[in-house]
Amino acid sequence: MARALLEGVGAYLPRRIVSNDALAERIDTSDAWIRSRTGIGARHIAEADESCAMMATAAARQALANARARVDEVDAVIVATATPDQTFPATAVRVQAALGMARGFSFDISAACSGFVYALSVADGMIRAGQARGVLVIGAEVFSRLMDWQDRSTCVLFGDGAGAVFLRAGAADDETRGILSTHLHADGSLGDLLYIDGAVGQPDRPGTLVMNGREIFRHAVVKLASAVDEALAANGLDASAIDWLVPHQANLRIIDAMGKRLALPPERVVVTVERHANTSAASIPLALAEAVADGRIKRHDLVVMEALGGGLTWGSALVRM
Numbered sequence: 626m627a628r629a630l631l632e633g634v635g636a637y638l639p640r641r642i643v644s645n646d647a648l649a650e651r652i653d654t655s656d657a658w659i660r661s662r663t664g665i666g667a668r669h670i671a672e673a674d675e676s677c678a679m680m681a682t683a684a685a686r687q688a689l690a691n692a693r694a695r696v697d698e699v700d701a702v703i704v705a706t707a708t709p710d711q712t713f714p715a716t717a718v719r720v721q722a723a724l725g726m727a728r729g730f731s732f733d734i735s736a737a738c739s740g741f742v743y744a745l746s747v748a749d750g751m752i753r754a755g756q757a758r759g760v761l762v763i764g765a766e767v768f769s770r771l772m773d774w775q776d777r778s779t780c781v782l783f784g785d786g787a788g789a790v791f792l793r794a795g796a797a798d799d800e801t802r803g804i805l806s807t808h809l810h811a812d813g814s815l816g817d818l819l820y821i822d823g824a825v826g827q828p829d830r831p832g833t834l835v836m837n838g839r840e841i842f843r844h845a846v847v848k849l850a851s852a853v854d855e856a857l858a859a860n861g862l863d864a865s866a867i868d869w870l871v872p873h874q875a876n877l878r879i880i881d882a883m884g885k886r887l888a889l890p891p892e893r894v895v896v897t898v899e900r901h902a903n904t905s906a907a908s909i910p911l912a913l914a915e916a917v918a919d920g921r922i923k924r925h926d927l928v929v930m931e932a933l934g935g936g937l938t939w940g941s942a943l944v945r946m
């Protein structure tokens with residue numbers, strides 16, 4: 626069985642940056658409230674030309690360039706998104722066309738904020754099974770289009786962006802790099818804690834985000850910790866083996882709790898939530914791209930990723946870079 630090597634990472638952030646102070650001019654909130662509860666200071670918000678597919682394509686191009694991979698090495702494009710431009714075709718086929726891919730297959734995955742970990746897991750399985758040798762895994766979100774901008778309890782939390790990785794099949798016996806394991810979970814009985822109030826089947830609904838923040842927080846701390854423990858146990862590793870925690874960027878308090886639980890010093894935890902806010906499925910690859918680009922995360926480092934989102938869905942991945 627081949628191993629999936631993470632060869633290149635890419636990112637795209639919308640041009641427009643909206644600070645907490647700018648939000649406070651429109652709704653009853655403050656920079657102090659948002660920072661103290663979430664760690665968020667600003668978010669990027671997509672403009673009309675910055676579609677989900679456009680951002681996904683930009684991130685994918687950068688991931689391929691950083692991997693020194695050609696488009697004809699890509700067998701599959703998987704986009705994790707809850708905010709596609711169209712119900713169908715999938716955002717992934719739009720990316721495929723924009724990249725000029727003449728073959729292969731493409732599809733989207735819907736697992737909300739856990740989407741990137743889910744997509745990474747599917748891609749890893751396909752590479753191990755020999756179904757694909759080169760896979761683009763992309764998280765791309767335009768959550769600003771799902772917000773009720775009058776609801777201060779949710780609209781301050783999210784931002785837009787895209788991140789991508791290119792995975793390439795490597796030798797099965799090369800233990801020095803690659804995705805070690807992924808671990809996925811869902812509990813549909815908790816679906817009403819975080820959802821979009823509307824869909825194609827409910828034409829009279831505006832389709833905005835509804836969240837029970839306190840309950841999400843409670844589940845996140847417990848479930849993320851157990852997903853990371855599961856990943857370590859599956860590989861016979863202790864938390865001290867982890868070089869980097871690259872968590873889903875929802876909330877600094879959840880991220881800090883995870884870092885403390887793993888006894889990682891703060892400088893070993895990649896945090897972008899202050900500048901990106903919560904970009905859902907894009908947040909992990911965006912954080913990864915930043916830490917790889919600035920030289921913090923290096924080849925052969927052991928990275929643990931974890932995410933929880935609407936569904937509830939949650940999971941973890943352990944990757945030797």
Ligand code: ACO
Binds near residue numbers: 738777
């Ligand atoms: N500005 C000012 N005041 C606000 C704002 C705001 N933006 N939003 C809510 N408030 C007020 C509320 O109206 C409430 O006022 P009241 O007591 O007079 O009624 C007060 O602040 C407290 O509201 P709570 O919702 O109880 O605030 P809490 O301390 O729970 O913080 C938060 C809310 C930040 C959402 C927290 O619950 C949280 O972090 N939850 C995790 C949810 C999360 O991260 N979701 C992201 C999606 S899921 C994921 O990605 C993991």
